[in-house]
Amino acid sequence: MKSYSYSKIRLWEECELKFCAHELLGLKPDSLFDFDPKMQLGSLIHNYFEKFYKSQIQTSLFRQGVISLPEWQEEFRQEWDKLSQKLFIPSKDIQKALEERGLVSLKNFYEREKQKDFKLPIYLEGRFQVDLGQFKLGGRIDRVDREEDGSLTVIDYKISDQVQTCLQADADQQLTLYYLACKQSLSREAPKRLALYYPIQDEIVYTTRTDDDVHELLEKILNMDLEILERGCNSDKYNTSPAEWKCRSCGFKEQCPEHKFMHDLSLPNKADIESKVEEFLSLKKQIAPLEESLEGLKSEIKEYMKDNQLKKIGACSLKPIQGDIYDPIKSWDFIRKLEDGYQYVKSLNKSLIDEHWDNFEPEQKDILKAAKIRKPVVYHLRVDN
Template sequence: MEKTFSYSQLSTFKSCPQKYKINYIDKIFSESESIEAFMGKRVHEVLEWFYLQKRLNEKYIVFDKLVSKYEEFWLEKWHDSIFIALCKYDKHNYNKSSVYKLGLLCLRNYYIDFNTNGYFKSKILGVEVKFELSIKNYRFRGVIDRIDKNPDGSIEIIDYKTSKKSKTTRQAKNDLQLAIYLLACKEMYKDATEFYLNLYFLRNRDYVRIKHDSDQIKKVENNIIKNVENIEKESNFYAKESILCEWCYHWKECEVKSSLNPAIKV
């Protein structure tokens, strides 16, 4: 039976093998989340809602509609286990209100950069597209933010990012998440001859678009399998301390932490 993995699992193991064990082997999950992650989910939900509108290309869309939906999702999904990392918290400059505004900035940038006189393209094949595929002896599953089809029949695979840091074209070409998405889309859309991978860094208005040739596809596919094999052969699952610990809510279970995460509850 094929074991099932996701990009999140590969990423978690790379950042901290012990967190991987806590989450995916011990099955211990925390309801706590960072305010940045919460904001990112709300921005994704707004864009998902937006592109599910019928006959989108015939509608004049004002930015206020996106703002209203963002506020609605923010209030509806807010809960009592949202935190700001202690190293980031600033009562006046980095707080609930400022992160909320970062989400608005992401949506504003998207609206400005992708509308044409208030109208948007609508040749959308899907949003929040779930997939499963096999890569050698392993099964992968995930969700793609958006898939578009161009007039020439080529496919655009789009991944929204709300993080502060962007990626270069070179980094995007080695991005395992995009590679998994590409392999999934090649299975879903067998008639398409060309596939383009897009990273939309909404906060910075930085947009990276790449295309893999057959050699690059083989390279990233081998890298994916190498990452899985590293997980499979791991036995110690050591804790890998870094600045990322500030955004981890498993200090109670962690072998190297002697207290709870001092993050500020919002």
């Protein structure tokens, strides 16, 4: 049975082709992650947080008390020293700055835990698997705490430069998945709160989830699953979503059609077509100011003709054309968002509104009835040759 994790869902949303290459065709990416010092530091900090309580549980059998902060930081420093030698870090200063981020994270974590008397979480790196019949959802939750009032809090550690806003945390799909996992797999109990903990900034962002949020997420995953089922392993059927931030670190760049020209040395007449592309771009740059002047002149002439009710000045004619036809159902969301909804309704097509009349809510029907429905007239300046 198929199994999805949050990282697979995120990969699908990031780029379908990348998902296909990695998850369906099983291609091995040319991993850039292995050498990214920031990523590696993040995962080392993450490991240290996990180890903190795991070793705590083991050592408490033999000795009293918690490891001291300087002792813990020293262990981390030595580990980072070993690790950083294997990475490409441009200078000693950057290596030190990264180490400092790690030490600050450990300090913030330690002091926060101390305030709670180092109370053990009820789950650490808790593995889960939720069987949904058609597929399974699996993953690992950093931590689940039992609070004083008896409720549960799910905590996800985030080692990153930017702290999410509350709104972003409310929409975080990973936390929705963790809510479901905690309720149906780990503790069989719904968590009251879910939290993102940022140790570098020592900030914590809380959010909550309901079963409705879970349904919404499951619907999304179900659609994704159906799409995959329909397209199979045929990579031609998966869309690319190129963007600098994604493609830069993508391990499938060399196979990706978006970047094929850069990597495929066997393509014919590469140099020739490359110089044509450069020429095209340079000409485009040269005519850009001309196009801008033309547009400026066009609108000035058009305004003058409309104000003075002229149909023709020399070779320029003002042509009235009908506006676009909108589907009122699809347009409804826009109508609600616009301050001047009535004005927008005027641009809807009457026959389409009639066709969908039964689908409108009473409130929507009132607005539509009150609006004068007709197609707008858009004036277009035409130049005769």
